[in-house]
Amino acid sequence: MSRLTINAILLALVVVTAMAVVYAKHFNRMLYAELSALYKERDAMNVEWGRLQLEQSTWATHGRIEKVARQELQMHYVDYDKVVIVKQ
Numbered sequence: 001m002s003r004l005t006i007n008a009i010l011l012a013l014v015v016v017t018a019m020a021v022v023y024a025k026h027f028n029r030m031l032y033a034e035l036s037a038l039y040k041e042r043d044a045m046n047v048e049w050g051r052l053q054l055e056q057s058t059w060a061t062h063g064r065i066e067k068v069a070r071q072e073l074q075m076h077y078v079d080y081d082k083v084v085i086v087k088q
Helices: 003-059 062-071
Strands: none
Touching: none
């Protein structure tokens, strides 16, 4: 092989390697952008989850349940003298 042929092959390999580096760098940047977007989505979901937990705990407080039972269902405490205990 002549020196010119070897130089041409080496030049082609250098160009291919450079293109591979550029492609890998671009691909890594795309993946990093996607990862950042997923982190933002995760953080938004964590905020929503905390808000929903707070809302659930608010709706399930004893005072609210008692208020709904009294107002909407017309429930009330039974007098002790009206309680009947059944034994087996």
